Amino acid sequence: MLAFIVRRAFQALLVMIVVALIAFTLFRFVGDPINQMVGIETSAEDRAALREQLGLDAPVLVQFARFIWGAMHFDFGASYQFKQPVIDLFAERFPATMELSFVSALFSLVFGIPMGVYTALHRNSWLSGFLLTVSLAGISLPTFLIGILLIFLFAVTLGWLPSFGRGDTVAIGFWTTGLLTISGLKALVLPSVTLGLFQMALIMRLVRSEMIEVLRADYIKFARARGLPDRIVNFHHALKNTLVPVMTIAGLQLGSIIAFAIITETVFQWPGMGLLFLRAVQNADIPIMSAYLLLVAFIFVVINLVVDLLYVVVDPRIRIDMRSAVMR
Amino acid sequence: MSVEPVRGFGFSAQRRWFADLLDSDIVYSFWQSKVTVVAALVTLIIVLGAALAPWVAPHDPFDLKTLSLLDSHLPPVWQKGGDARFLLGTDDQGRDILSTILYGSRLSLAVGLMSVAFAAALGIALGLIAGYAGGAVDTLIMRAADVQLTFPAILIALLIDGTAHALFGQYTTDSVTIWVLVLAIGLSFWVQYARTVRGMTFVEKNKDYVLAAHLIGIRPSLILARHILPNVIGPVLVIVTINLALAIILEATLSFLGVGLPPTQPSLGTMIRIGNNFLFAGEWWIAIFPGFTLAALALSVNLLGDWLRDALNPKLR
Amino acid sequence: MNGPVLSVRRLRVEFPRRRGTLVAVDDVSFDIARGEVLGVVGESGAGKTLTGNAVIGLLEPPGRIGGGDIRLDGLRIDNLSAEAMRHIRGKRIGMVFQDPLTSLNPLFRIGEQIVETIETHTNLRGAAARRRAIALLGEVGLPAAETRIDGYPHQFSGGMRQRVVVALALAADPELIIADEPTTALDVSVQAQIISLLKRLCHERGTAIMLITHDMGVIAEAADRVAVMYAGRIVEIGAVRDVISRPQHPYSVGLMGSIPKLDSDRDRLVQISGSMPRLTSIPPGCPFHPRCPRVFEPCARLRPELMAHAQSQVACWLYDKAPAAEAAQ
Numbered sequence: 001m002l003a004f005i006v007r008r009a010f011q012a013l014l015v016m017i018v019v020a021l022i023a024f025t026l027f028r029f030v031g032d033p034i035n036q037m038v039g040i041e042t043s044a045e046d047r048a049a050l051r052e053q054l055g056l057d058a059p060v061l062v063q064f065a066r067f068i069w070g071a072m073h074f075d076f077g078a079s080y081q082f083k084q085p086v087i088d089l090f091a092e093r094f095p096a097t098m099e100l101s102f103v104s105a106l107f108s109l110v111f112g113i114p115m116g117v118y119t120a121l122h123r124n125s126w127l128s129g130f131l132l133t134v135s136l137a138g139i140s141l142p143t144f145l146i147g148i149l150l151i152f153l154f155a156v157t158l159g160w161l162p163s164f165g166r167g168d169t170v171a172i173g174f175w176t177t178g179l180l181t182i183s184g185l186k187a188l189v190l191p192s193v194t195l196g197l198f199q200m201a202l203i204m205r206l207v208r209s210e211m212i213e214v215l216r217a218d219y220i221k222f223a224r225a226r227g228l229p230d231r232i233v234n235f236h237h238a239l240k241n242t243l244v245p246v247m248t249i250a251g252l253q254l255g256s257i258i259a260f261a262i263i264t265e266t267v268f269q270w271p272g273m274g275l276l277f278l279r280a281v282q283n284a285d286i287p288i289m290s291a292y293l294l295l296v297a298f299i300f301v302v303i304n305l306v307v308d309l310l311y312v313v314v315d316p317r318i319r320i321d322m323r324s325a326v327m328r
Numbered sequence: 329m330s331v332e333p334v335r336g337f338g339f340s341a342q343r344r345w346f347a348d349l350l351d352s353d354i355v356y357s358f359w360q361s362k363v364t365v366v367a368a369l370v371t372l373i374i375v376l377g378a379a380l381a382p383w384v385a386p387h388d389p390f391d392l393k394t395l396s397l398l399d400s401h402l403p404p405v406w407q408k409g410g411d412a413r414f415l416l417g418t419d420d421q422g423r424d425i426l427s428t429i430l431y432g433s434r435l436s437l438a439v440g441l442m443s444v445a446f447a448a449a450l451g452i453a454l455g456l457i458a459g460y461a462g463g464a465v466d467t468l469i470m471r472a473a474d475v476q477l478t479f480p481a482i483l484i485a486l487l488i489d490g491t492a493h494a495l496f497g498q499y500t501t502d503s504v505t506i507w508v509l510v511l512a513i514g515l516s517f518w519v520q521y522a523r524t525v526r527g528m529t530f531v532e533k534n535k536d537y538v539l540a541a542h543l544i545g546i547r548p549s550l551i552l553a554r555h556i557l558p559n560v561i562g563p564v565l566v567i568v569t570i571n572l573a574l575a576i577i578l579e580a581t582l583s584f585l586g587v588g589l590p591p592t593q594p595s596l597g598t599m600i601r602i603g604n605n606f607l608f609a610g611e612w613w614i615a616i617f618p619g620f621t622l623a624a625l626a627l628s629v630n631l632l633g634d635w636l637r638d639a640l641n642p643k644l645r
Numbered sequence: 646m647n648g649p650v651l652s653v654r655r656l657r658v659e660f661p662r663r664r665g666t667l668v669a670v671d672d673v674s675f676d677i678a679r680g681e682v683l684g685v686v687g688e689s690g691a692g693k694t695l696t697g698n699a700v701i702g703l704l705e706p707p708g709r710i711g712g713g714d715i716r717l718d719g720l721r722i723d724n725l726s727a728e729a730m731r732h733i734r735g736k737r738i739g740m741v742f743q744d745p746l747t748s749l750n751p752l753f754r755i756g757e758q759i760v761e762t763i764e765t766h767t768n769l770r771g772a773a774a775r776r777r778a779i780a781l782l783g784e785v786g787l788p789a790a791e792t793r794i795d796g797y798p799h800q801f802s803g804g805m806r807q808r809v810v811v812a813l814a815l816a817a818d819p820e821l822i823i824a825d826e827p828t829t830a831l832d833v834s835v836q837a838q839i840i841s842l843l844k845r846l847c848h849e850r851g852t853a854i855m856l857i858t859h860d861m862g863v864i865a866e867a868a869d870r871v872a873v874m875y876a877g878r879i880v881e882i883g884a885v886r887d888v889i890s891r892p893q894h895p896y897s898v899g900l901m902g903s904i905p906k907l908d909s910d911r912d913r914l915v916q917i918s919g920s921m922p923r924l925t926s927i928p929p930g931c932p933f934h935p936r937c938p939r940v941f942e943p944c945a946r947l948r949p950e951l952m953a954h955a956q957s958q959v960a961c962w963l964y965d966k967a968p969a970a971e972a973a974q
Contacts, residue, residue: 011474018475026491137623140630142577142597144584145619148604152616156607163608218747225701225742226762226813227735236761237750244752256480263482266585267604281490281587289490300478316797317751 008308012301019297023290024067027077028060076291081283086291090273095175096166097272100264101257103188104196108257109250112200113243116207120215120242121234131204138201143260147194147267154190162187164269195264199253206249211242244314251307255300367631374625378433385427386413390593395422401606404613417613419602421591425613428599429621435595436622439509440576444568446514447575451521452564456552458522459529470526473519481516485578488512489587509588513578517571524563532556569633573626580622596622648719649676650820650853651700655713656723658695658704658877660924667924669708670695671877674951677821680847682854684868684885686861686900688921692877693857697823699723700855701738702730718820736766739814739852741843743826745806749798755809756794759816766817781812785842804835808842815846822847823855828863840867861900865889873897876922876932883957893959895937931962939963 058066070076076086115135119128138146155163167183169176178184214220215238223233262274269275273292280288377384388394399422403410410417416425458469476484489512532538532555541551582588583597584604591598596618603615658670670692677683685693698704700715702722715723722733734740742748750758759778763769769777775794782790785808798806807827814822824843828836844867847854856868864871864885872882873894881894892898899917919936922928928935934944943962954964 014471015475015478136630136634137627140573140577140627141623142581142584142626144581144597145600145623148600148607148615148619152607152612156612218742218744219750221703222740222742222748222810222813223750224731225703225734225740226765227731227733227817228761228765229731232761232765237753240752241750255478259480259483262486263581263585277486278585278587281486281493284490284494286494289487293487296483297478304478315752317799 004312005309008305012305015301016297020068020071020294021064023293023297024064026293027067027286027290028063071291071294076294077287079280079288080285081279081288086287089276089288090291090295091174093271093273093276095177096270097258097261097265097274099178100188100191100195100270100272101254101261103192104199104257104261105254107192107196108199108203108253112203113207113246115200116204117211117239117242119204120208120211123212132208135201135204138197139205143194143198143263144267146197147190147264150190150194151267161190163190166271191264191268191270194267195257195260198260199257202253203246203250207242207246210246211238214238214241217241244311247314248307248311251303251310255303258296258299361635364631364635367628367635370624370628371632374433374621374628375437377430378437381427381430381434385424385430386415387424387427389423389428389431397422401611403611416617417611419599419614420606425599425617428594429596429618432594432596432599432618433621433625435506435589435593436576436579436597436625439506439513439579439589439595440572443510443513443575443579444517444571446510447517447571448521448564448568450514451518452525452557452560454518455522455525456529456556456560459526460533460548460552460556462530462533466526469522473522476519481513481574481578482581484516485512485582486585486587488515489582493587505588505590506593509579509582512582513575516578517575520567520571521564524567525560528560528563529556532559566637569629569636573629573633576622576629577626596625650679650718651677651855652716652719653696653700653713654716656696656699656715657710657712658692658699658708659711660708662707666711668711668927669877669924670699672713673874673877673879674713675872675879675882677853677855679820680851680853681870682844682847682856682868684864684871685855685857685874686859686864686871687874688859690921690924691874693859693874694825696874697740697825697855697857701734701740701823703734703740735762735819736817737819737821739817739819739822741807741810741814741822741824741827744830745803745810746798746830748810749806751798754795754797755801756796759794759809759813762813762816778812778816781816782809784846785809785812785815786838787812803831804838807831807835807839811839811842811846815850815852818850819852821853821855823857825857826859827856828860829858836863837866843867861889873900876927877924878932878960879951880933880961881957881959882951883955887956891955893954893957893964894933894961895939895963896933931960 074087076090078085079089082089115131119131122128151163154161162183165187166178167185167187168181169178169184170180178188215234220233220238223237228237259274261270261272262278264270265272265274266278273295276288277292279285280292382388399411399414399418400420402414402418404417404425405412405415407417414424414426416429418424419428454469458466489508492508492512529552538551538555541555542548579588579595580597580600583595584601586601589595589598591602594602599618600615600622603611603613603618606612606614653676654674656670656673657668660667660669673692673696675683685696687693695704695708698708699710700722702725704710710723713723714721717733717737722730725733749755756775756778759781760774763774763777767774767777779790779794782794787793787805787808793801798809801809811827822843827843828839831839840863843854843856846852854867856864858864868885870883871885871888872879873888873896874880875896881888881892881897888897889901892901896917917936922932922935928945930943930945930947931937931949934940937944941962943965947962949960949962949965951958951960952964
């Protein structure tokens with residue numbers, strides 16, 4: 001078991017290093033940092049002096065080391081557009097993205113799993129057909145289109161919910177939350193449904209196909225042959241075997257929610273990191289791009305690691321194999 | 329489905345093969361599912377419309393000489409103020425929405441197909457190399473794949489797109505953007521192909537007929553192309569069906585976000601972006617019609633893909 | 646308490662397809678007496694498993710019972726409601742599958758799986774159920790049952806797992822056990838143990854067994870009577886001693902001849918040429934006639950029913966008391 005953890009941690013580290021390399025290459029070599037920071041009139045000597053001052057003439061390896069060092073201290077340089085430290089910009093917008101992502105993930109799980117179970121157990125009911133069609137729309141339609149349609153329906157036509165912004169937020173320590181105000185909650189509805197719809201459809205289909213597969217397994221047949229009631233066969237046996245692989249994939253999906261937040265934040269003008277990243281891409285603001293890359297990579301890698309470890313906890317075959325106790 | 333050996337390539341043999349195909353379970357399941365038939369129909373209409381746009385569209389939305397700002401913001405023909413010349417209305421530049429949809433679909437489909445072709449070519453090539461060469465080459469390619477798989481395609485596409493703009497920003501014209509887009513989307517999707525092909529190459533590599541070919545002295549590239557590649561086509565096709573819809577959506581998303589196709593050469597995504605600004609002003613047609621077309625296209629391609637995967641999956645028969 | 650524990654009459658299992666209905670079990674009839682072991686033997690695809698599934702009511706759609714009736718101790722069970730059949734399963738009919746590894750849910754301890762079966766069919770709960778589970782495990786010969794009961798399936802060897810499966814099948818004391826290839830997935834050395842375990846337990850409890858297998862050795866070892874199946878039909882049925890040493894039906898003759906025996910001085914094993922027909926192309930008349938070395942006039946036209954001959958029943962025109970038999974000899 002320990003060997004497994006170490007191996008996974010090592011893999012995670014590898015990914016981080018590769019990403020850091022890419023981020024650094026972006027940061028240092030794409031576009032000229034000096035050009036971004038000074039005006040056209042600045043003389044060549046001043047540029048050279050600035051270059052030296054920023055350490056841009058040091059050997060590449062040294063610069064890379066400094067970059068990593070800075071990253072570990074949350075120093076990612078300053079944004080070209082806003083002339084502010086990147087970390088400040090991130091800190092300001094981090095809660096918005098996290099709340100949105102979290103609520104979306106919750107939404108997708110709370111609706112996706114039961115819907116998946118239902119459509120697996122009642123394969124021929126009209127409700128299943130309906131849900132499957134809805135889920136197909138969920139995974140076929142691009143996120144931004146769903147957002148626009150929802151805005152059109154609920155904000156423009158019906159006027160029930162706001163179409164942009166977070167509403168009123170409450171500051172708790174360094175975190176700002178929209179969960180404690182009515183307008184904050186109302187503002188959260190459309191964006192999180194938009195963001196979560198794809199995931200919900202995905203999870204529903206995943207649960208459905210996995211459960212159908214599980215229900216065909218021999219141990220389910222044997223459970224029925226033993227006369228166990230349907231309720232126990234379906235919800236005790238089949239469900240557990242279904243959720244184990246689903247849970248890992250769902251966990252990984254959480255990471256992609258954070259990425260798709262870019263789109264949702266754009267549609268709803270949600271003041272999160274995704275919107276910040278998009279502006280950076282549009283304006284070639286390299287420091288933000290590279291820092292975002294590092295941050296997102298870190299989050300993904302951590303999520304992947306946690307999910308892997310979770311698998312070990314939940315599946316006894318992996319857990320016990322590691323203690324290698326096969327009794328004869 | 330019975331498989332009979334085709335004795336020679338006479339016309340009767342081909343006709344029999346075709347008759348068998350028409351009678352096969354796959355085609356049967358196609359006609360059985362009304363939804364799939366409708367999806368195929370919709371896809372066909374959109375594809376034909378897109379391909380024949382220059383001949384079918386009532387206007388050319390890119391010919392600046394024909395545009396007039398006086399014609400802008402016109403609603404669809406059935407609403408008050410509509411103009412029979414512009415069936416679905418016009419946008420803020422005076423462009424006919426219907427024509428722009430046709431040309432836009434053309435671009436969307438073109439980018440989608442090209443990027444999938446690129447991703448498949450790259451992925452298959454890398455997969456074959458990794459599977460056949462093994463060792464360090466294999467590890468390198470697969471590690472790269474693993475790292476890339478940690479991230480969703482959109483992030484990668486955005487990154488490549490942004491980097492390209494940062495590097496070449498001042499040098500690019502609008503027409504280069506399409507290639508940047510194909511590159512960005514294609515590079516986001518090669519991994520699935522590479523992994524699948526590599527796995528199969530691994531298996532095939534150790535089979536006797538490959539070893540025999542190797543012994544005779546046939547070049548590896550020839551072995552790969554003639555023996556391994558044909559076996560790999562099946563699973564690749566399945567991936568393509570999933571990929572195509574994803575590529576179309578990704579292009580639309582990038583265009584919507586403003587880093588895809590520009591307004592001068594709009595795809596469906598770009599049009600929706602433009603139209604989004606006018607939603608609250610009540611000019612819904614600028615965004616909704618392209619949106620509807622995109623939705624129909626994405627849904628239909630997905631449905632077709634679903635049916636194809638089910639039909640090709642022996643487990644579900 | 647008299648009469649057979651299982652009585653199957655003219656059972657027909659079919660699969661409706663778009664190009665017509667496939668009949669996988671065709672007009673099968675047999676009885677199993679109380680405490681008796683009936684072997685059902687035949688090649689893969691002969692319909693043995695489907696027959697077993699039909700009896701316990703676990704036919705997978707689109708398969709369905711197309712005719713005939715099945716009676717358990719006089720009670721008709723093939724037309725019961727799903728809930729009524731569920732009560733019968735486990736409690737009155739038990740089943741043992743081929744692969745013990747896939748028969749047990751890998752995510753649950755075996756103790757949990759036994760206890761839930763006990764709690765479903767008896768009034769025992771909690772600690773009492775657990776005690777009974779431990780006792781059951783002891784009966785099937787699992788050492789250190791009190792500790793092993795909390796183990797997961799993959800922690801056991803194949804033979805041990807199959808013992809657990811037997812324990813599970815017997816948990817509610819059924820009158821009939823359907824054992825579908827119970828030893829096929831096991832090592833040869835373990836096979837004998839499981840067979841003798843089954844025999845012993847069923848003898849002790851008076852449980853009848855329907856032993857489905859393609860392995861004649863297992864039949865010879867364990868069964869009292871044997872039914873030979875071919876292409877969905879029973880071609881011969883009789884006492885094990887009789888069918889093995891004096892097979893009547895040409896197919897049975899071929900089957901017995903293909904078993905290597907220590908005391909025979911044959912150079913080559915007997916082979917039956919050709920192969921069993923697919924469900925889509927079963928020949929008219931007697932399904933075996935294209936491969937039969939003793940085929941004659943009525944075989945291709947008329948389908949033979951089981952007819953008494955010597956001590957067994959054979960479905961073959963060779964043994965027809967009517968004038969048709971004169972043409973053969």
